């Protein structure tokens with residue numbers, strides 16, 4: 001905790017220094033909006049339509065729990081007209097700095113605050129913090145859409161009607177996505193309906209779509225898996241004949257490899273069910289590089305690898321790789 005605080009102070013100090021410098025040249029007159037993670041940038045882009053330019057600070061494969069702002073990030077924070085972040089301690093090393101920017105009067109919005117506290121998960125291992133991975137439950141995440149529309153309208157009142165309309169259309173798409181995820185996860189035979197991943201990003205997915213989840217690492221990616229955790233998980237997988245475990249694109253698969261080796265040493269077999277997008281999306285410009293594509297990919301890969309039924313290219317036939 002202490003080093004987060006320290007990094008936050010350092011960033012705040014750097015930012016104050018930066019404001020004196022000339023702001024980078026804007027490509028046009030549209031408001032420049034910065035969002036921390038890709039999932040959030042995607043939703044802001046959809047709601048903003050062509051009224052603003054939206055940039056994601058963290059690209060594909062970046063771990064938001066550990067991301068330390070680069071010089072470029074610091075410049076982007078200083079020059080953005082509005083900043084959106086998830087909050088709920090997701091952006092562990094930037095949270096203090098973001099809060100400080102907000103208190104200084106900048107237009108800074110934590111969309112996690114749109115979620116009523118009784119809908120957040122508060123697992124014991126999070127030591128009093130809510131679970132920040134709210135995008136994993138599509139209905140829960142869809143609450144952030146209205147919050148984004150309202151915030152953009154405060155910032156740009158002339159666009160209010162556009163934002164409201166874009167948000168409503170997107171909400172309809174999200175309802176379709178939520179139905180699809182629910183449907184395909186329900187087709188997994190109940191004994192095999194166990195989701196094993198590298199870190200605790202899938203708690204909301206588990207709660208919303210009724211699939212128990214187990215992770216090798218804890219809630220933030222800063223903790224290391226202990227030998228006892230790995231042995232316990234190996235026992236569980238062998239006893240329950242779980243057919244596949246999953247890697248995450250923003251994390252090293254090292255801990256999961258120890259689990260695979262453990263299962264094989266017991267004479268059982270298990271496969272890698274593919275890569276899941278947990279805290280970052282797929283490549284820019286691809287379907288998996290959107291929030292809807294990311295969740296479609298995850299649900300499809302999980303259902304198919306665990307013996308359920310899902311179309312090989314997902315909800316709308318748009319997945320770029322055939323899932324197992």
Ligand SMILES: [Zn+2]
Nearest residue numbers: 065201219279
């Ligand atoms: Zn995470």
